[in-house]
Amino acid sequence: MSIIRSLTLLLIALVSLWSLPASAQDDDPGKALLANLAEAPASNVEEAINAIVSSGDPRARGWLEAYGNNRLSRIKDTGQVVVVLNNRGRDWEIANPLTGENMGDMSRRELDRVAINNAIRGQLEGILAMLDLNAADPHVREASAQDMMGKVDASLVEPLEARLELEENANVRNRIEEALAIYRVGEGDIEAVDVLAGSLHPRARAALNQAVRSDDPVLAKKAGQALGTIEQKLKLNRAAETLYFGLSLGSVLVLAAIGLAITFGVMGVINMAHGELIMLGAYTTWGMQQLLPGQPGLALILSIPAGFLVAATAGIIIERSVIQYLKGRPLETLLATFGISLILQQLVRTVISPQNRTVVTPDWMSGSLVINDALSLTLNRMYVLGFALVVFAALMLIMRKTRLGLEVRAVTQNRNMARSMGIRATRVDIMTFALGSGVAGLAGVALSQLTNVGPNLGQNYIIDSFMVVVFGGVGNLWGTLIAGLSLGTINQLLEPWAGAVLAKIIVLVFIILFIQKRPKGLFPQKGRAAEG
Amino acid sequence: MSMLEQLTHRDRVFDFLAPVASPVDVRHGPILYMEGVNVSFDGFKAINNLNLTVDDGELRCIIGPNGAGKTTMMDIITGKTRPDTGSVWFGSRHNLLTKSEPDIASLGIGRKFQKPTVFEALTVFENLELAMAADKRILPTLTAIMKPEYRDRINEVLETIGLQQLRDRLAGILSHGQKQWLEIGMLLMQKPRLLLVDEPVAGMTEQEMERTAELLTSLAGKQSVVVVEHDMGFVRSIARHVTVLHQGSVLAEGTMDQVSNDPEVIKVYLGEEA
Amino acid sequence: MTIKKHVKLGLSALALSVSLNAMAAEDPIKVGILHSLSGTMAISETVLKDTVEMLIEKQNAEGGVLGRQLEAVVVDPASNWPLFAEKARELLAKEEVDVIFGNWTSVSRKSVLPVVEELNGLLFYPVQYEGEESSENVFYTGAAPNQQAIPAVNYLMNEIGVERWVLAGTDYVYPRTTNKILETYLMDMGVAKEDIMINYTPFGHSDWQNIVSDIKSFGSAGKKTAVVSTINGDANVPFYRELGNQGISASDIPVVAFSVGEQELSGIDTGPLVGHLAAWNYFMSVDSDANYDFIDQWVAHTGDEEAVTNDPMEAHYIGFNMYVEAVKKAGTTDVDAVKDAIIGVSVPNLTGGYAAMMPNHHITKPVLIGEIQDNGQFSVVWETPSTVAGDAWSDYLPGSRDLIADWRKPLFCGTFNTVTGKCGASAGQMAAEEAE
């Protein structure tokens, strides 16, 4: 949303800057151009767009962008074309496209949207990209040249060639050449195949694939060879990608499970409400974004401490009100916390809504890190992966290096002994449970960027979390890390040939069999204490 | 791998050739024979090249400081822990290393735990009933009935351990000493050839201790008894033959007097206390 | 209840001259609402409960029906399929409701079906479904496959020029059937088998990395590719997020979804999804006064300025009004009379046209294709020139090609085989025989 919004604002700023002679509105040629666009039947839209482009009006770009973003509307009564600034709710905020003047709110009933569809949007993107090819920033030029790939048609060849003459940046040149080559291969140009031979871009591959089916045997053969080399490279990339997918899924599992590794693994509380603590973290993110509208990134960062605190507070309440009375009855904690999980779910449904909530992904987390045309790593997952590792490291630090960690280990190993040494076991219990719950909240903050934020969020992760902790070995944080990452990777490796469902089933059966082989998980706790 | 080793060992009888519940053969020597046994946990050597033999009908006391490996040794004999190397034989026919805990128990090795372990949710009577030597497979257990002779046998043991008054009370309400006695009673019900008794008098009064000593000595002769104990006074009162364990292996062996004068033993014990 | 009945009996004995209607005015018309308010389906179904309650309120404010007020009886089947059957029985046998509005998933409808048929109730089912069913007692106000899937595919094929197809769905009966129909249809239209990729995922699937990557490479074969998505509810958010993040834009590979409406989009940041498509019979953005009035009413009812409306809500709107009209026409709430009266009833829909109840208990609907906008709404890019009548039995499935449903006498059959000229022994038929 925010991109579009800022674009729109930018547009308005530009529009107002350019449209100095606002007084002479009636004579403004823009008015006719826009009216023409708004009233054109589907078949004439292209013409109307071309008219706008060729008018050379400096506002043209803004109009087209607004059009592409579905922001052009016509006032039913007057026929005036307006730009919609905010199109949420029943009343829309509109502005004059000619002057940029804000015209206030208008009921949706009064407005008629200027229709656009994907086909036209595709053309618009081509035109806009073409405009961007002249931008000063080489990155913008490169991006726009990349956008051109596969969109070049006969009319664009000449301007592109002209641009190529002028272009100095090598990357941009390459892109333009590839874009042209894709067009030429389509036209049966054999030479152009060489240009595409090394390209990993899907559009290049698409063009070659088409060429393979062409009637010209020479072209078909050459394209086939080019495809062969590409396929080789792709295989490698594909393997790297699968590994990344696996690690990414693994990091999600680790995040979801690591809090449980503390409450369940260290304290022995079979916390069925763990999933709901995750859910609270996710809802905190949503809440933060509601409090800070328009700043999803800041809200997300603030959600990290906030999510921790909210979930930790919930954890403390749960510990004080229920779990402390169930010392030494681990299986009964399962039942009580199951009840708590039901209550928390229904609480969210009643207080907030049974519907999923929108959590916005900040710009710096959307999109992907492009390694090459075939391999790009999605940013949100990369952040989550990093976040999981950071949380894990922090936890290890707390457990190993702080007094709390020492006390926690002492209390879990021998409660009475620890007590007699002056450790306040009750306090340690509260702190441990709060820590575990807080970490669950952190998981929720991260998951809000990947999946639904709704009342059922927790349920989807609770079983997986238990599997990870048990597979890794109860009471062992390293075990949880290794287990999460390896289960994630196994799952993703299996998925391409087994399908998503079967892969999951196989992983579960694998865990069941593994537990037969090693009843205490990957990294069992050893020694007398563990026999207990 | 270990299978292969077993098969190639000439001096071992194949398990499936050995009669299943054959009586313990002690014609050719000791009732318990341990040789070259090693166990380590996480790199810590709990048992280090341990050699031990117990003769039929003998009452043997085993002493040693904490961590000497006494309990681990019992775990090995009863099949709870598998040693890394070594051999453990019951009589000359039964290789204990190939058998499970229930098998070993049915062969006639009974064990009393360090911490008294009785079935707290069952009555004293039921505890003894479960311990009674009988067919312990599933269906016979399901259809088992309480025959008069069984009842007599249980009552007999109840009398021996002095818990007649409490026969229908839950074992959970017994005092620590009473639990110790109940567990000894359960051992008696099993009619074992070899009793392993881990710290039998912990938490007992002077009087109870005396009675325990009496009981254990009376058992010796008919059955072999191995007692692990900390209480030196108690050991002195019953022991004929004492083995001292230290760091997982035998430090000294002999009569109580011999052992207590052994300079090595003194060093270990004094060193501990110093 | 029993006392009431006695009073009723006594009254009718005493005053024979009193008209039935006047006497019945004592008793409200009971409307059962069978939508999950808890569990996994609550997310979709709660609004439908609210919708029916709103419609009832409005109808009562206008004086009710036949001079009688309407009364909602709400129960919670808790997203538990056997509980649906139990609650349906409770509504019909214990509460003695006159009509039920309810169900979302196919499995819940299948679970309720035998109960409704046995107890001769009326059920209005508001969700698009796989077809292959026509019951004497059920009115299907959602879309059948020919009212959603096939027009959508036609649009992609003719307007966008799609040649290569990914049919991605959640693994349950609606996607399975829809994809089966689409596969047959596409192959009839000359699409080669290797140009169709079918993929199923479990409910609530959240890790789409591999599948989206597969779609990406499937789409780089040189032919225009589109995804036809029958992915259910919760799994959509992570699916679209992954699409966006892996850089698949609507102009590369458009996704047309049959289960994603405004309600689902309200849980997604739609920025990266602009241009992806959905096929429905109603969009909240439809430009018609009936629609604007409905939205105003809905916002007032929920007290939430941001509240959205969606297709199944419109289906209930139509279904409810049809029921009201049919009761007026029949002059009674007697089930058999209403069943008879409702066929042919035509009421305004929210898109500016009319919906009519067909003899096969499906209704006529326009088919709209909408593109997702950045405000969580759809903008209509295409619609069928006229309304399409729902087809209970698909022409593209081998078993059902020859079947038709017609609940008018004398045919009165849900599975009439036009080749053999016989009525298959469907559930409804059995019940009818027993009743006679």
Add this chain to the structure above:
Amino acid sequence: MAVSQNWLLRPFQERSTQIFLGVLFAALVVVTFLHLFMPQDSALHVSAYTVTLLGKYLCYALLAVAVDLVWGYLGILSLGHGAFFALGGYAMGMYLMRQIGDRGTYGDPILPDFMVFLNWGELPWYWLGFDMAWFAFIMVLLAPGILALVFGFLAFRSRVTGVYLSIITQALTFALMLAFFRNEMGFGGNNGLTDFRDILGFNLRTDATRLGLFIATGIALAIGYVICRAIVASKLGRVSIACRDAEARTRFLGYRVERVQLFVFVVSAMLAGVAGALYVPQVGIINPSEFSPLFSIEIVVWVALGGRATLYGAVIGAILVNYAKTVFTGVMPDAWLFMLGGLFVLVTVFLPKGIAGLLKKRQKQPQTQEATA
């Protein structure tokens, strides 16, 4: 007190069993009478709806008894008993599907409807035989029994215990749920099996059949209860308790703990299967959601609420919770999860012995006086 020599007859001499059976049969008779002989509009009339509802409760009660047998007496907290219940249900469902014959929508005499419209050419091998009632009824016992045998054999042999066991039972039922959701499995996917017509030639949609099923369920519950009681009252029952409280000790007494566990586990799974088989014709549908781990946890909660290791407590818990569910989902649909969740918390914290614990406490006092006298 002369204790019977026959292990199966022993329960009949226990007062708790006599009371339980008395109450159960009285309830069966009363409900039957009220249903058949009271006029429709009498306040005392029990409708067919209520009869089916009660039948469902009794199925759940039997399931709870099965869970209590393993959890209460053997100490194995199974979070996967729903799987055995569902398998029994599917076996019955398959029989009922085959009974539809050519009365299905597509009129195929052999293939169920869902196979016809998903283009299955022929019946998969594992559907063969289910047209015969005897075979299906044997499978009701065998399918869950064999699963329990294989799973239990592996788990108990490797001494997987406590929480680990609970979690892998959960994994088991979760994996099965995912598997049954797959349409390729041939069990109808998410829609499961439904639209049943006849059972043993009786029309399932008549009130008489419903009453019959209700009575059959009552009898099954009685039999299941007596079997469990007989096991519990036998020496094997005491060995089970011994395994529960001190597994190692039991081993050193010469009992093969894993076999005891396996035996009881398999018996329990079969009982759960029977409960599932009786459940399906009464509710009219079987679908993979019965495999859902949450359902299995819920069963455990019934047992905990009623009181663990009492058997009759399990029955009370199952009936009470499900009755509450029926009432609250009708009366206050928005709030019933709060009630249910709150109930679980309160019971575990304040009533660790469940409702049966309350009953016992009342009884205990006079007893202890006797004992001391």
